[in-house]
Each structure stands twice: as C-alpha cells, then as structure tokens.
Amino acid sequence: MSGNPAVDACISSLPEWQQAICRHVRDLIYQAEPRIVEEIKFKNRPYFMLEGNVCALLAAKDHVNVFIYDPIAPDPSGIINQGQDNATARSIQIYEGGTLNDKAFIELIQAVAENNRQGGWRKLKKS
Numbered sequence: 001m002s003g004n005p006a007v008d009a010c011i012s013s014l015p016e017w018q019q020a021i022c023r024h025v026r027d028l029i030y031q032a033e034p035r036i037v038e039e040i041k042f043k044n045r046p047y048f049m050l051e052g053n054v055c056a057l058l059a060a061k062d063h064v065n066v067f068i069y070d071p072i073a074p075d076p077s078g079i080i081n082q083g084q085d086n087a088t089a090r091s092i093q094i095y096e097g098g099t100l101n102d103k104a105f106i107e108l109i110q111a112v113a114e115n116n117r118q119g120g121w122r123k124l125k126k127s
Contacts, residue, residue, distance in 0.1 A: 003038070004037075004038045004039055004040070004046075006039070006040045007026075007038045007039070007040060007046040010040055010044060010045075010046055011023060011026070011046065011057075014059050017096045017097075018059045018064055018096075021064045021094050021098075022046070022057050022059070022064060024100070025057060025064070025066055025094075025100070025105070026038075026046075026048075026057075028100075028102055028105050028106055028109070029048050029054070029055065029109055031106055032105075032106040032107075032108075032109035032110045032113065033050055033054070033109060033110060033113040035050055036048045036049065036050045036054060036113070037049055037050070041056070044058075045057065045058050050113045050116055050117075051113075051116040051117055051120075052069070052116040052120050053069035054068075054069060054070075054109060054112045054113055054116065055067055055068050055069060055109065055112065056069070060093075062095060062096065063093045063094055063095045063096070063098075064093070064094045065082075065091045065092070065093055066091060066092040066093075066094065067089050067090075067091045068080060068089060068090050068091060068092065068108065068112060069088065069089045069112070070089075070111070070112040070115055070116075070121045071086060071087060071088060071089065071090060071121060072115065072121045072124060072125055073108055073111035073112045073115055073121070074108075074111055075090075075104075075108060076104075077101050077103075077104035077107075079092055079100065079101050079104045079105060079108065080092055080108075081093055092105070
C-alpha cells in the first residue's frame with residue numbers, strides 16, 4: 001500500500017462511521033491494485049491514481065461518495081448508484097450502516113486501472 005500521511009489525517013478527521021467506510025474502501029482499492037498511489041486534492045479529497053485518476057473519496061453529511069473516474073468501466077453488479085449518464089465520472093454512495101459489494105468493487109477498480117494502463121477511458125472510447 002502506498003499510504004500517504006495526508007490521506008490518513010483526512011480520513012481520521014471524519015466521524016467514526018465515515019472513517020470505517022473510507023478505510024474499508026481504501027483497503028479494497030489496494031487489494032484491487034497495489035500500485036495505486038494516493039494524494040489529497042482540493043484540500044479535502046483523497047484521490048487514488050494509476051496512470052491517471054482511478055477514484056476519489058468525499059465525505060458528505062450522511063454518506064461517503066466514491067467517485068469512479070471512468071464512465072466506461074463495466075459495472076455488471078450495479079454497485080454504481082449515481083451518475084450513470086455522467087460523461088466523465090460516476091459514483092457509489094455509501095450510507096452509515098450500508099454495505100458495499102467488495103468483490104464487485106475490486107473488479108471495478110481493476111477495470112479502471114486497466115483502462116488507464118491502455119491510455120485512459122477517453123482514448124479507449126474513441127477507438
């Protein structure tokens with residue numbers, strides 16, 4: 001895992017239930033692709049990157065958003081629950097007490113990382 005102390009601090013500043021969600025999602029991201037690197041962008045948003053943006057976390061009042069920066073990566077399990085028609089990103093909203101299909105999430109992150117290795121979704125969409 002390419003942990004970043006700034007990401008640790010950002011997550012630690014959240015309410016406990018959001019910390020738990022963010023830490024779980026972060027663990028799954030690294031299970032999917034151990035070479036992902038992380039940094040804080042926009043002062044409060046952990047970004048996970050591999051040859052481009054893969055995903056980002058953003059805590060909202062009553063949920064955590066996981067932004068998926070690839071509108072063409074397949075989601076056969078339907079875990080993406082917002083922005084399906086968005087041109088650049090979709091998201092998964094996880095509410096307190098909610099669950100995430102870990103296997104489907106790992107597969108989604110792997111697909112985004114693979115698309116990035118091939119030049120990114122924009123290039124792939126053109127071909």
